[in-house]
Amino acid sequence: MNKIVDKEYFSENVVKFEVEAPLIARSRKAGHFVIVRVGEKGERIPLTIAASDVAKGTITIVIQAVGASSKKICALNIGDYITDVVGPLGQATHIENYGTVICAGGGVGIAPMLPIIEAMKKAGNKVISVIAARTKDLVILEEQVAEYSDEVIVMTDDGSYGQKGLITNGIETVINREKVDLCVTIGPAIMMKFVSLLTKKYEIPTMASLNTIMVDGTGMCGACRITVGGKTKFVCVDGPEFNAHEVDFDEMLMRLKAYN
């Protein structure tokens, strides 16, 4: 059982939790995720680790209330327990000094992007963060992103904050302006698909962190499988990050609807 020690609302439906998990806090790296389950009848769902505090023995997860399970988690309060938290899972992000890196995070995807931004900056990269949301209220973690970014570009669909337009508009402005060595993207599958199409046009290497349906998260079921470069991969053990230009996003979008 993992105790919730802090809870903060980023917006009406986006909640940040700090959860006791000392072993995970110590061994996680940027890009890793956990599987959580709430209640004896709860389902196992994957959530990326947004931060950790080794001294306090806690990890931070950010959840958007979209379905039954995420709503159930978001309803928990400080002092409540998450029944099961297991991790760190997946392959850590490959961090090195690439040069100039665009970190493109959409919606709640900005939270799992945060540790990557920090690690990329610490590895000596010039980091340009492009963060996007439908509207002003859904722009999260801007200050924390700014702390490790050389520049932050905020995009909103309705222009209520930052610039009006899609994440791809923001990315393209940067590409037209300077040489970009790598793009990392995390967000809704449809957004990552269009980021990938854009950067492919400009031949900029791009990594996408995929968020598929999962059950165990340890490679034993294949619920999370997708096609990358013509081969079947399990997102939970081979990923969650893949070369975005090789990912079959249409298949991924289709498989995400399996239980709708």
Added chain:
Amino acid sequence: MTEQEYILARRSEPWREELRKSVKAKERGERPRVHMPELDAEYRSHSLKEEVNLGLSADQAVFEAGRCLDCANPTCMEGCPVGIQIPSFIKNIERGDFLEAAKVLKETSALPAVCGRVCPQEKQCEAKCIYIQKMKKEPVAIGYLERFAADYERESGQVSMPEMAPANGIKIAAVGSGPAGLAFAGDMAKLGYDVTVFEALHEIGGVLKYGIPEFRLPNKIVDVEIDVLRKMGVKFVNNCIVGKTISREDLLEEGYKGIFAASGAGLPNFMNIPGENLIGVMSCNEFLTRVNLMDASNPESDTPVQMGKKVAVIGAGNTAMDAVRTAKRLGAEKAYIVYRRSEEEMPARIEEVKHAKEEGIIFHTLHNPLRYEGDDKGHVQRMLLQKMELGEPDASGRRKPVPIEGATEWFDVDQVIVSVGVSPNPLIPSTFKGLEVSKWGTIVVNQDTMQSALPEVYAGGDIVRGGATVILAMGDGRKAAVAMDKAIQYKE
């Protein structure tokens, strides 16, 4: 005392001699083998959680136990991977001391109620019974009797503890709480070690919980046997992945003197054919995990599961039988086994095939899928099957399936469950530096001691064998415990 001397000493106890004399051997040999009572096939094919096999009554068990000739050289024991004292427990049943029979089982087996249900006895102990070896008669129903004794003890509420050596304070870790890890933990605890079992999932039991369905092995039976281990002092840590959450170095730093890697072969194989990623096509592990571990067919469970009307399970092992019988119980109108060989080559237990047929499962043998096609939403709709014929026997002695050129047919399905084997879990092999790993991804060990290339690391079960059986995994756990104990005592 050697094993043989021990067996004979027990056999010459006065009550056993008297029991042997009480019924003539000829009369014992003429008794027919007992039949296991079971639920009606039509009824049970709609009942997910009721066990099919109902167990023997006390009268049936005593009568069947009387068939056992109490051989001086009990060959049946050679067929048991954990070396159960078979005539000793059976003779206790014959004399009506069922609790003592259960005690005998526990000397060597941590999970008798499990083994009595899921072991392929026809290939193990019962295959070596003198009745089948020398007398051309049906063997003594050792599995049924094992189950009877274990069930009787559990239901009596008088569960006994095995004899324990005094605690020695030496910390030992088992990685994985499936049958290999549990057998190892039980034996090490009996020897006085301070054993901790680390499990990645939220439930203890491995394949006994997520794989084998309730209608074959009820979870509550597994839990009672795990509780006995707990009472013996074995500690369980769930949600902890050795190699991820904690490393081998962490374990050594925390003072663990030995590690038994029993992480299994949990990775499902796919066939890599077109359309295999369509919605409705899934691994048997995913399907069974959703239904068994996550209770997905219960409306109160948050985990969903697809319930097809026309379900094809590809493969014919025990897991395939479990999956197809589960699909039928979830409401499939048609549930098929699609297998590229013929019924004779099926790896599943004969009893499982028989049960499946009685429940209305349709066997579509000598067919192999080539590709799947879906509807406009990406949901699987039909599959193209290649008709096969049997050619020459392959290296394993099974006749090789060969495609009949041009003979294909379309087959309507709305759910496909792929059950074509599993691969070893790469987590331990990839994070324990210095392990020797085979080209199949299994951990290489000394066959006699189960010791790996890393001296403090022993391994057993499917991570060493690839996909095998519960009882072979348990046998490995026992063997590793004996060898690790010797190595540690030698060092001390």
